[in-house]
Amino acid sequence: MDIICIRCPIGCHLHIEKDKNNNVVVTGNSCPRGAEYGKQEMIAPMRTITTIKATKKGTISLRTSKDVPKKLYFEILKTIKDEPLKNSYKPNDIFIKNICNTDADITVTNVNEN
Amino acid sequence: MKTDVLVIGGGPAGIASAISASKTGAKTTIVEREYRLGGILNQCIHNGFGLHYFGVELTGPEYAQRFIKMLEDCENVTIKCNSSVTDISQDNNGEYNVQVTSPNGFEIIKAKSIILSMGCRERPAGAINLVGDRCAGIFSAGCAQSIVNLQGKMIGKRIVILGSGDIGLIMARRLTCEGAKVLGVYEIMDHCGGLARNVTQCLLDFDIPLHLSTTVTKVLGKKRVRGVTVAPVEMGKPIYEKEELIKCDTLLLSVGLIPETELLDKFNLEPLPVTSSFAVDEYLQTSKDGIFVAGNVLHVNDLVDNVSHEGERAGHYAGLFAQGKLTRQNAIEIKHDEHIRYTSPKYIYPGGEGEVPISFRVDKEYRKVSILVKSGNEIIARKPAPVVTAGELQILNVEKSKVKSDLNIVIESMIKE
Numbered sequence: 001m002d003i004i005c006i007r008c009p010i011g012c013h014l015h016i017e018k019d020k021n022n023n024v025v026v027t028g029n030s031c032p033r034g035a036e037y038g039k040q041e042m043i044a045p046m047r048t049i050t051t052i053k054a055t056k057k058g059t060i061s062l063r064t065s066k067d068v069p070k071k072l073y074f075e076i077l078k079t080i081k082d083e084p085l086k087n088s089y090k091p092n093d094i095f096i097k098n099i100c101n102t103d104a105d106i107t108v109t110n111v112n113e114n
Numbered sequence: 115m116k117t118d119v120l121v122i123g124g125g126p127a128g129i130a131s132a133i134s135a136s137k138t139g140a141k142t143t144i145v146e147r148e149y150r151l152g153g154i155l156n157q158c159i160h161n162g163f164g165l166h167y168f169g170v171e172l173t174g175p176e177y178a179q180r181f182i183k184m185l186e187d188c189e190n191v192t193i194k195c196n197s198s199v200t201d202i203s204q205d206n207n208g209e210y211n212v213q214v215t216s217p218n219g220f221e222i223i224k225a226k227s228i229i230l231s232m233g234c235r236e237r238p239a240g241a242i243n244l245v246g247d248r249c250a251g252i253f254s255a256g257c258a259q260s261i262v263n264l265q266g267k268m269i270g271k272r273i274v275i276l277g278s279g280d281i282g283l284i285m286a287r288r289l290t291c292e293g294a295k296v297l298g299v300y301e302i303m304d305h306c307g308g309l310a311r312n313v314t315q316c317l318l319d320f321d322i323p324l325h326l327s328t329t330v331t332k333v334l335g336k337k338r339v340r341g342v343t344v345a346p347v348e349m350g351k352p353i354y355e356k357e358e359l360i361k362c363d364t365l366l367l368s369v370g371l372i373p374e375t376e377l378l379d380k381f382n383l384e385p386l387p388v389t390s391s392f393a394v395d396e397y398l399q400t401s402k403d404g405i406f407v408a409g410n411v412l413h414v415n416d417l418v419d420n421v422s423h424e425g426e427r428a429g430h431y432a433g434l435f436a437q438g439k440l441t442r443q444n445a446i447e448i449k450h451d452e453h454i455r456y457t458s459p460k461y462i463y464p465g466g467e468g469e470v471p472i473s474f475r476v477d478k479e480y481r482k483v484s485i486l487v488k489s490g491n492e493i494i495a496r497k498p499a500p501v502v503t504a505g506e507l508q509i510l511n512v513e514k515s516k517v518k519s520d521l522n523i524v525i526e527s528m529i530k531e
Contacts, residue, residue: 006315007311009311050161051292052262053266054267059264063173073291109175109176110176114149
């Protein structure tokens with residue numbers, strides 16, 4: 001498998017394959033983060049998800065507190081859209097705890113209301 | 115009101131400038147036209163910021179908040195939001211008189227030095243001679259980003275993106291996540307304008323096609339966009355026989371940024387035509403004493419981390435200038451070969467302590483090369499590069515003590531002929 005690493009702006013060309021003992025081997029990376037990313041991408045791709053939720057006066061911007069399985073991308077987005085709003089938020093508030101049983105929280109990164 | 119250093123623009127460049135200006139002991143004022151600091155970072159809700167500066171991947175707002183907190187902890191700093199600078203002039207004592215308009219009325223701020231950190235505007239449809247109807251549904255990518263992320267409103271359902279800059283790629287993903295169908299990203303050049311990782315995580319992850327060497331030839335629609343025609347491009351010209359209609363209701367433009375420099379027109383600062391901005395010395399000072407520049411208004415950066423570092427340099431030297439601790443010496447011009455489009459700074463002062471980071475961009479992709487910095491007959495810095503692309507800003511640190519009477523940056527092939 002040949003992919004571009006997304007861990008930093010360099011964008012290393014990674015080559016990932018399994019050796020005869022079924023170990024995942026990554027080449028083309030220039031740092032340990034790249035090797036880790038390549039391995040994970042072969043096993044089960046993970047992503048940080050960021051989105052917004054509209055409020056009465058604007059939006060709150062949101063992120064997953066850590067990487068979550070890529071296959072849950074749209075399920076997580078829908079769960080966020082369906083979650084009812086509370087009165088007010090501030091940065092670093094937890095919007096949804098343990099989103100879709102991923103062990104990651106949805107946290108507020110900013111409140112955009114003027 | 116009087117201040118030592120006045121910073122125009124409260125985005126990442128301005129915030130970093132103000133922090134480091136105040137650390138020199140200078141009384142510092144930062145003026146921002148929006149209701150809060152942070153600039154474009156506030157609408158960049160995606161992650162990928164701060165890996166170099168903080169060692170962690172942050173979203174735009176998180177990166178901004180860390181810097182805003184540092185600024186608020188500084189002494190001698192006045193923050194003025196909802197304030198637009200409408201004019202700058204210089205009085206007989208050499209002080210700058212800056213006109214500021216805000217809900218509190220009109221005010222003149224007197225400053226000994228100024229830092230320009232206003233960033234860029236987006237290149238609009240008119241600037242690329244976009245042919246066709248002038249209907250609703252044509253947005254620049256950053257404008258769409260503001261509407262979607264800050265106002266929480268959607269801009270369309272079936273979307274075509276022209277230009278493959280990073281903001282366009284990021285918006286392809288955002289709009290898909292908000293339920294729109296992004297039909298494709300069309301790029302007139304034969305290479306992507308944005309970072310390779312954004313092609314992966316914004317397009318490939320969502321099966322959005324990227325069409326290189328292809329452009330939008332016409333916009334169709336009466337009230338609202340109903341479609342665009344696209345055609346492949348050969349030798350810089352669209353092949354109209356191969357034109358194809360794509361039904362869509364929205365066209366997004368991600369076709370470049372223009373530094374917002376109009377405020378300075380009257381000063382006739384030495385320009386740098388390649389960047390549509392100004393030539394600066396290693397202090398990031400323009401040809402006029404006391405006017406410093408940092409961030410995207412100086413040259414478009416790929417990474418906010420670099421913008422913050424640049425802001426810190428400009429702020430430091432603007433602070434020293436305001437206190438009479440910075441004088442111009444005899445500068446030498448940094449020369450470069452034809453593969454390098456420009457360098458920033460353009461001038462360097464030979465000798466002395468410390469390093470000067472020199473930023474530059476190349477004209478196209480090169481593989482297996484070495485970037486060499488030469489002074490006198492010696493190579494004083496060298497950076498081997500497996501790949502350098504036109505889209506990546508290169509930064510090389512040069513030791514001042516090694517700089518003699520000239521400085522030349524060249525790209526050399528590592529394969530000996």
